[in-house]
Amino acid sequence: MKTRARPRSVSVRDEISDRIDRGELSAGTRLPSEPALATELGVSRATLREALRTLEGEGLVRRMWGSGTYVSQSRRVATSLDVNFGVTDAIRAAGMEAGTEQGRYWFEPASAAEAGQLNLEPGQDVLVVERVRTADGKPVVLSRDILPARFLAEHAELADQMLQRSMYEVLEKDLGIAIHHGVATFRPIRADVTVARRLDIPRGELLLAIWQVDYDEDGVAIVSSHEYHLADAFDFTVHRRGPGRRVQ
């Protein structure tokens, strides 16, 4: 069986990552030496090193010349803005039940700002999906997702799906569009009248507004999202890399 859809090094990385998740490799412990681990996993040392490189970049392991490779202390953060995508993930990561209320969608011509973000001509149709997301039944986030209507050309019925399921899930499984990365911007705001009504909170309440554009692996903009989070719904965390890269 050699249907290798993806590089072996990726499978090796996932395997090691899973072992860490399952606790077989706890924080601080040293991995077997590269030759030993490569033999055990049935790949060459070069392939194993490729996987270790990635894991090091993700901060899961640390490699020390002449000493060994160690599982990092810093475990994964549950609700991390830089790895968790979408509200569904965030709610589940917080250990609560994710739900949707008041979902609705419509098609409209893209505004100038939206057209710029999504690389469209102003006036081209976009699908807008608006939802109130709930955690354990309580409204916590108002989200508005905007994507070019052409993605749904043949599958208009999928818009209904997006009201129920995670948008990323529909994009990937039903449309074959995988989100590769996104850029999010956020700032604190006060709830205006319309948002306050949808979230059932007083006007002027504290919110965290997050704007985000997601791209596929070719750098093509896929979705533009606006989210309004209750201030105390989540504590967002971000893993920051650097500085201290170019030390002499």
Next chain:
Amino acid sequence: MKTRARPRSVSVRDEISDRIDRGELSAGTRLPSEPALATELGVSRATLREALRTLEGEGLVRRMWGSGTYVSQSRRVATSLDVNFGVTDAIRAAGMEAGTEQGRYWFEPASAAEAGQLNLEPGQDVLVVERVRTADGKPVVLSRDILPARFLAEHAELADQMLQRSMYEVLEKDLGIAIHHGVATFRPIRADVTVARRLDIPRGELLLAIWQVDYDEDGVAIVSSHEYHLADAFDFTVHRRGPGRRVQ
């Protein structure tokens, strides 16, 4: 003081990264093939691949099997929470002049929470540096940095330096401590009386609170920081990776 040897692959990564910064390799262009680039840089293909893997993890390049390695679309965001460290960087990235007012510092025993974050025994001394940071002369951030007093054992005068210069700069250049990564958490809050007075704003004003712990390359906690940002001072951005790794 440890001067760790620098693997060649790290120098190679910096060299390629610099070429991208200098515009010699613009977005979308294809890099020379691995054998060619390895020869040009005077390293083996294995070392070059080590560097490329890192750059790919940082999102600067994309590698496609059988096709080539391509420079990603510009992804260095000016005020990016996941790469810019410290208030000084953020202010400068926004094109404004960074300044400090009302700087003061003192030593005190660590609270239980601080001791936990910095891996100290409760009661051990910490240095607290409190500053009001200004952008073009206007107060924008109140910051409180906490680090174990033992780092300053021999250099108590450096605490004065920290009132003027970037704390990361003092840590790195004067104390030889390089911050490797940090974990930041944020949420919107309202200004309480003390913060409002320091920032010269009305009580209840919108703020973004960021608290953060920074670590060195060995995973040792170095600094714990609390920052209170004016809501409209910066638009923070975060580059998000994934999802699409491990669909369950």
Next chain:
DNA sequence: CGGAGTGAAGTTGTCTGACAAATACTGGGC
């Protein structure tokens, strides 16, 4: 003339084996 299929060239992925460089460990000498 256009489109599908074919093959060669180019590029990244992986393998093997070896040596260099850095660190950890061991044991002897004091």
Next chain:
DNA sequence: GCCCAGTATTTGTCAGACAACTTCACTCCG
């Protein structure tokens, strides 16, 4: 008990080769 040199272990790098995949020019056929 401590220091230090030598040895073993481990990661870093090198070289060359082949496999897997992409791209593109070309041919062949309708």
